[in-house]
Amino acid sequence: MENRNPVVAGRFYSDNKTTLLKDLSKFFGDAKTNEIQNETIAIISPHAGYIYSGEVAAKAFIQVNPNTNFENIFILAPSHSCSFNGASIYNRGNYITPLGEVLVNLNLANYLINEFAEFTYYPEAHASEHSLEVQLPFIQYWINTDINIVPIVVGTQNDSVMERIAGVLEPYFNENNLFVISSDFSHFPNYYNANKADELTVNAIVSNKIEQLKNTIQSNSKISGLSTSACGLSGIIILMHLAQDKTKYKFKKIAYKNSGDIRFGDKDRVVGYGAISVIKKTDSLNEFTLLASSKKVLLNVCKESILNKKFNADNISEASLDEELKVKCGVFVSVYIKEKLRGCIGRFKSDKPLWKLVSIVGIQSAYNDSRFDTIKTEELKYLSIEISVISPFKKIDSIEEIELGKHGIYIRKGINSGTFLPQVAIKAGWTKEEFLGHCSKDKTGIGWDGWKNAELYIYTAEVFKGN
Secondary structure, eight states: OOOBOOSSBTTTBOSSHHHHHHHHHHHHHHHTTSOOBTTEEEEEEOOSOHHHHHHHHHHHHTTBOTTOOOSEEEEEEEOSSOOOSSEEEOOSSOEEETTEEEEEOHHHHHHHHHHOTTEEOOHHHHHSOHHHHTTHHHHHHHOOSOOEEEEEEEOOOOHHHHHHHHHHHGGGOSTTEEEEEEOOOOBSSOHHHHHHHHHHHHHHHHTTOHHHHHHHHHHHTTSTTOSOSOTTHHHHHHHHHHTOOTTTEEEEEEEEEEGGGSTTOOTTSOBEEEEEEEEEOOSSOOOOOOOHHHHHHHHHHHHHHHHHTSOOOTTOOGGGSOGGGGOOOEEEEEEEETTEEEEEEEESOOSSOHHHHHHHHHHHHHHOOTTSOOOOGGGGGGEEEEEEEEOOOEEESOGGGOOTTTEEEEEEETTEEEEEOHHHHHHHTOOHHHHHHHIIIIIIOSOTTGGGGSEEEEEEEEEEEEO
């Protein structure tokens, strides 16, 4: 047995434990505007020097619930020093960092090497490789449970070999394990071209379409100064093979920066860093979650449309928007003046992307809700908006499935239907029966007990508010 000692501590990150912990604390502290996703089973994280990419890496790791007791953490990192046909797993001992020892699942490492030709132990692949090592302090700092890693350095870009590697790893691609894909993005174009290339690359990854990613990489190769679009491309493609079932998995763009964004960064020659997560959709009711940046876009679009009494997209580039803003789903907008409700209109389905629908619904809520007095121009200075992005419906057979504050309800009987958003029950202080009764009587028009022999549906809503 021979533990693998750190080789880039003191260069890519501090070799002093106290300083390293302080640096990590700042990275994660700055990243905590993003919400933890309990269903995150994979992330793409950069591997440059921490002063360049540490903030983005922390935003990737913070998508993982730190209290999940993972059986294994698979790390797929690119080989920068040598190429070989397949992937190399370190099975000679554990990894060491300034924060201590990181246990390798040697039994699983040996099993994969002994049983599958795609895996081997290639000493040169691990000897000086930084792309795997720099992920370890983030794991040690963030994960609160026992850590067992499977350290894999990928040395090939052969399509059939990458697909076979994914086939071997597929039984482990579930909520019991975490996959960390180590990759930087564009290398060495100028600042403008890096942003352009990386936006295309990240969008292709988030689309979960392997051919689109390959075509994007080929197209990017024409960009001046670009030597590669993603140095960890093999690991990314392996991940995309693992997550090809789009009914089960969703890619989500978390953050992006490049070295030119650093205070002393050179904008003439940069490297790009992105954070992406993969979420496993639940088998029950799929909750719709949004990034903080996406919520801000929706609030701004909605407010500007209400203030101008028309939708104006002149200052918005759809290509620059996160993919989740282009999803066609339902949305409700509640409009308040001095914190008093003055309108609430929405749609459960739409043929328009979310970022456009919120504008239409916002204008209707402010000026076309017949239950309220029309908002006057002089009142708009007191305007606040609450947006509820709606998940798909789930039909239920028992009201025991309803969780007050989490689920909205939709009641349908014949041609009559009505709904209450999830937050209504909490704001009114209702019991579950009162929630159903009021919706049945006041919104559906079938009487207080009408819900008892009607069709019942539940849904979730991502609810957020702004002035």
